[in-house]
Amino acid sequence: MLQVQNLWKRFGDAWAVEDLSFHVNSGEIVGLLGPNGAGKTTTIRCVASLLQPTEGRILLDGHDVSEDPVAAKRALAFVPEVPNPYEMLTVMEHLRFVAAAYRMEEELVHAEAILRRLDLWEKRNELGVSLSKGMRQKLACACAFIHQAKIFCFDEPLIGLDPKGMRELKSMLMERREQGNALLVSTHMLDTAERLCDRVIILKRGKLVAEGTVQELHEKLSSTDGTSLEDMFLELTEEIEPV
Numbered sequence: 057m058l059q060v061q062n063l064w065k066r067f068g069d070a071w072a073v074e075d076l077s078f079h080v081n082s083g084e085i086v087g088l089l090g091p092n093g094a095g096k097t098t099t100i101r102c103v104a105s106l107l108q109p110t111e112g113r114i115l116l117d118g119h120d121v122s123e124d125p126v127a128a129k130r131a132l133a134f135v136p137e138v139p140n141p142y143e144m145l146t147v148m149e150h151l152r153f154v155a156a157a158y159r160m161e162e163e164l165v166h167a168e169a170i171l172r173r174l175d176l177w178e179k180r181n182e183l184g185v186s187l188s189k190g191m192r193q194k195l196a197c198a199c200a201f202i203h204q205a206k207i208f209c210f211d212e213p214l215i216g217l218d219p220k221g222m223r224e225l226k227s228m229l230m231e232r233r234e235q236g237n238a239l240l241v242s243t244h245m246l247d248t249a250e251r252l253c254d255r256v257i258i259l260k261r262g263k264l265v266a267e268g269t270v271q272e273l274h275e276k277l278s279s280t281d282g283t284s285l286e287d288m289f290l291e292l293t294e295e296i297e298p299v
């Protein structure tokens with residue numbers, strides 16, 4: 057459903073992503089993990105066509121984002137690392153705008169249910185400028201859920217959410233998985249990733265250092281029972297000091 061093939065992205069002289077390949081199938085939540093600066097946001101921004109890859113190919117529901125951008129973008133819902141709502145649109149107007157942009161106005165019948173689940177229904181007539189950080193995050197998620205995307209990309213969606221919001225969002229992600237969507241979620245919350253994700257991809261300095269189910273990572277690292285994803289993450293991403 058989502059395929060990233062030999063993705064390279066350079067900023068100036070520095071490579072942010074180097075020869076990265078992975079895929080996300082339908083009915084799967086894949087966690088994109090890595091230390092700060094590992095290249096998670098760069099990868100997701102390339103998938104969302106907000107950055108032009110230096111090299112490589114990205115396919116969304118079979119459509120190449122550079123050759124067939126309209127069809128590719130139609131398949132994708134994306135929640136950025138720092139949501140930036142339109143200051144002068146209300147919460148409800150954001151959903152109407154997204155539904156209109158995707159020509160899916162009929163999906164607005166779900167707006168109330170989505171906003172209620174994210175505790176935004178009472179705020180439906182408030183302007184984007186007046187929303188708190190967590191409410192902005194929830195609004196970005198609501199906009200992602202309003203159109204019938206096949207692929208969801210979330211860049212640290214749980215940051216800034218209150219406990220109920222986190223639980224609700226995780227349920228919404230799992231429901232989308234049940235419906236056969238492909239979901240890519242970057243996060244630093246490793247205990248959540250361990251419970252939520254079917255597979256994880258671990259990046260370090262722009263390169264893939266491990267990929268698979270938590271069980272597969274255990275086998276690759278020959279770790280003992282009781283070793284957490286956090287333990288394995290720290291081992292895989294450890295910086296070795298030059299001697």
Ligand SMILES: Nc1ncnc2c1ncn2[C@@H]1O[C@H](COP(=O)(O)OP(=O)(O)OP(=O)(O)O)[C@@H](O)[C@H]1O
Pocket residue numbers: 067068071072090091092093094095096097098099
């Ligand atoms: N617009 C940019 N211009 C120059 N360098 C950039 C730019 N965006 C990202 N980088 C660099 O690319 C590398 C990867 O950054 P990226 O934001 O993808 O990391 P990340 O894994 O999302 O980190 P975090 O966990 O902090 O969000 C970093 O070295 C960063 O400094």
Ligand SMILES: [Mg+2]
Pocket residue numbers: 096097098137211
């Ligand atoms: Mg990031």
